Amino acid sequence: MPEKKVWNQKGPERRMSRPQAPKNPHLDPAFAAGGARPGDGPAPPAAGSPSNQLGSFEAAMKLFHARRLKEARELFVQAAKGSERDIANRAQLHIAMCDRRLEQVIVSLGSAEDYYNYGVVLINSRRLTEARTHLEKGLEMSPAADHIHYALALAQALDGDLPSAHRNLKRAIELEPRNRLIARQDTDFAPLASQPPFDSLIYPEKKNW
DSSP states (O other): OOOOOOOOOOOOOOOOOOOOOOOGGGGGGGTTTOOOOTTSSSSSOOOOOOHHHHHHHHHHHHHTTTTTTTHHHHHHHHTTTTHHHHHHHHHHHHHHHHHHHHHOOOOOOSHHHHHHHHHHHHHHOOOHHHHHHHHHHHHHHHTTHHHHHHHHHHHHHHHHHHHHHHHHHHHHHHHHHHHHHHHHHHHTTTHEEEEEEEHHHGGGGGGGG
16 A cells, blocks of 8 residues: 655643632732642643553454454554654554555455456455365366466465466466467566576477577
């Protein structure tokens, strides 16, 4: 997700109940001028201070683990506006996590094409483990679908499982030779195209050069 600009902004002002006025205000000039009376205790930390920022973040984490995501997000937003950069960055990451979970919908998948289409969406979001799971289910339903083999090979390559990626890309090309040209033009396969054994699979003619 694009990184949001974070700026310092004062949070909601904390209000304290007004102490009861003395019987004779003239005997207490500090109180009459609006100052603190003896025994009132230290002043609360200012809104937006590091202590308030940390408190908001810790409270948000408790709500997050309790899956009260909407409430947690509101507190993460407050924490992200504080002056401590490390806490603000962590709060921003958790805001994105809350957004993703709050926007998550139940996906109804019934066919191999459904699993393929959703798998591609997951690849684009770099949710590779989930993508592989859905594409594998698609292949179980349609073992000869070359485009599902190709998508699964891509997910496996991005996930670092190169032997499985080579096996599925090879099968995709066997089922549909055009997939070799697609792999040549695919920027996600580009880092592997010159490395064995992908080089001989994507550019077999180079063996005779």
